[in-house]
Amino acid sequence: MVLSARPLLDIQADQRLYLRRPIHDQIIWLVRRNSNVLVYGDRGSGKTTLLRAITYDLRNVGEDACFIESRLAANPLDFLDLLITRLSPTRSAIEYGAYRGQYFAERWPPSQWRNNSGTMEILERFEILGDILRERASKGPIVLCDEVASSDIARNLFGRFRDNLWELGITWLVASSKGELDGFMTPPADVFFAKMVELPPLTAAEQDELISLRIDSVQRLVSVAEISAAEFPNLLAPIDGVFSPSDPDPPDTITSPFAGSEGSNPRRLILAANELFIQGVDSEARSSSYESRERLILELGRPAVQLARELEALGSASASDTELQRRLGWSRSRIVQVLKRLEGKGLVK
Structure with missing residues (x-):
């Protein structure tokens, strides 16, 4: 059983997975x-x-x-x-x-x-x-x-x-x-x-429906609406991060970007649910590991935070990646400089 977070195509087979809003x-x-x-x-x-x-x-x-x-x-x-x-x-x-x-x-x-x-x-x-x-x-x-x-x-x-x-x-x-x-x-x-x-954020009911649509089985595995307000932020924090590169100042502490199950977007929701409910990843251990990583990134300063966020968005990229350079507005040498700082803390490979 697999949950897919890929964008759907304009073909009939994919329309059964589509959440019509x-x-x-x-x-x-x-x-x-x-x-x-x-x-x-x-x-x-x-x-x-x-x-x-x-x-x-x-x-x-x-x-x-x-x-x-x-x-x-x-x-x-x-x-x-x-x-x-x-x-x-x-x-x-x-x-x-x-x-x-x-x-x-x-x-x-x-x-x-x-x-x-x-x-x-x-x-x-x-x-x-x-x-x-x-x-x-x-x-x-x-x-x-x-x-x-x-x-x-x-x-x-x-x-x-x-x-x-x-x-x-x-x-x-x-x-x-x-x-x-x-x-x-x-x-x-x-x-x-x-x-x-x-595009508005998914409501709790829409989150529930989206997960049920993406489960590759006729039997629903879990109802997102049944996840407690305390558990859901721990599920999503490792996927979304705690703030965006556009924020004027990074926060001093790690906090969830969501209140209960409101505010999540489809990609983060599906990836998080796939890890927790399909792969069986322990939510508390996953959240703890992520928080430690976030603190290390914050300690390196804003440039490291910006680069880390863009790498998460792109999936993988090198300093020569023109899309990465465009997103950051940086030169290749600048990216290499900040990458070395992240590598020194074991935050990127």
Whole structure:
């Protein structure tokens, strides 16, 4: 028996594991009426699973829904190329390259290509997208973008090139972590989305239902609602940590981030329940070990705390990992320096 914390896909087999919350139908109502929606929440709050489930439902009612793994795009050009690939998967690389060459030749002399390549290439992508959408011979698609990789991409695409996006006739449903919201909130990007929706924390009843859905058995193993208020924080603290890197000052003592069973997010809940109820890990020993580790991290100072939190979020990473560098805003040498301090305490391998 296994509990899986992976994001669900937009396929029928995964929909039986999906916890359908009221926000699901509210968002579908909005995007089917051509309203651009921005969904945001903490890491592990279920944004990817929500977008995948909405994609599945939209396709089932005949909507032209396209899911994009936006985190794969390192810049606005990557994002638009990814969108082109998803909307026109049959367009060959040769056709695409020939189109690009023709586009440049018809609009600008070669002497200008080098000086304005960034803006020109972005405008080129919009021209190609316009042609692709006209070829589809259907009303504008609904594009669901999971986790735009950076504030810079959001600021440029939904701000600087906002009007170009509007002209495509696409309805957008975009998911963002709270840490990247500033890119969407900076004018003129702030008026692109008709609705901004924060994913609410799971209620106790929703936690109970989510665990029951993910248990790979017809017989329920445990009811989350039956876990005492004193036991549940000990279960979740090792998964979530005690504070986030955005907090102004680290706390002096270890405290649970939750009150009873309220406030947890799906990923932390499933991982914690899997360890306690499936693997049989002793909750008190697990909590004690975690608290000792947290105290060691706190003693090393805020930089160590920031790096530790990002490593937990990414799963594993090295100092050369560009995503880790971007999240922290640090150079490789800075990451190496702080990693050595963590390694010295036996906190990372």
